[in-house]
Amino acid sequence: MPVLRILVTAALAVFMATGSSAAKDLRLEEFFKGRTSATASLKTITGLERNFSVKLNGRWDGKTLVLREDFFFDDGETDTKTWRFTKKGWNTYTGTREDVIGETIVSVIGNKGYFNYLVDLDPGEGRNIVRFYDTLELSADGRTLKNTARVFKGPLPVASVRVDFKR
Numbered sequence: 001m002p003v004l005r006i007l008v009t010a011a012l013a014v015f016m017a018t019g020s021s022a023a024k025d026l027r028l029e030e031f032f033k034g035r036t037s038a039t040a041s042l043k044t045i046t047g048l049e050r051n052f053s054v055k056l057n058g059r060w061d062g063k064t065l066v067l068r069e070d071f072f073f074d075d076g077e078t079d080t081k082t083w084r085f086t087k088k089g090w091n092t093y094t095g096t097r098e099d100v101i102g103e104t105i106v107s108v109i110g111n112k113g114y115f116n117y118l119v120d121l122d123p124g125e126g127r128n129i130v131r132f133y134d135t136l137e138l139s140a141d142g143r144t145l146k147n148t149a150r151v152f153k154g155p156l157p158v159a160s161v162r163v164d165f166k167r
Helices: 002-021 028-032
Strands: 034-044 049-060 064-073 078-089 092-097 104-109 112-120 129-138 144-153 156-166
Touching: 028 034, 028 049, 028 064, 028 078, 049 156, 092 112, 129 156
Parallel strands: none
Antiparallel strands: 034 049, 034 156, 049 064, 064 078, 078 092, 092 104, 104 112, 112 129, 129 144, 144 156
């Protein structure tokens, strides 16, 4: 009996220790409501590297997160995009953005989110369509969010993107 008591006590101690340090569940509306910022880099298979920062402002109306992203590239270029994420369930969102073709579905499992979407990099008559596969990972303290994206042109990987968001 004493051995069983020691094992149960040890198991409880481990559970309590890991439970307090376990990562929070990712909720887009919680992390991105208000102002956030990010630093990021894009690397292509041709060797091109671009670094940039992002200032974000999110508004949540109880159903839809409108997330304005202002991009500032190291070479002086700027851009603005706006995501609209609509909550469809506890762990699911749909998303649209002006350069995204169609709609994406964001699936959240614990502290991670997954989604993929098509982007036309050359708006207008020319078309240069790539697919992004994004993975979001919320830190244990809930203050930072890492986004890693793989970019494909057809079946070929052509670039990777890393964005580190912070509150």
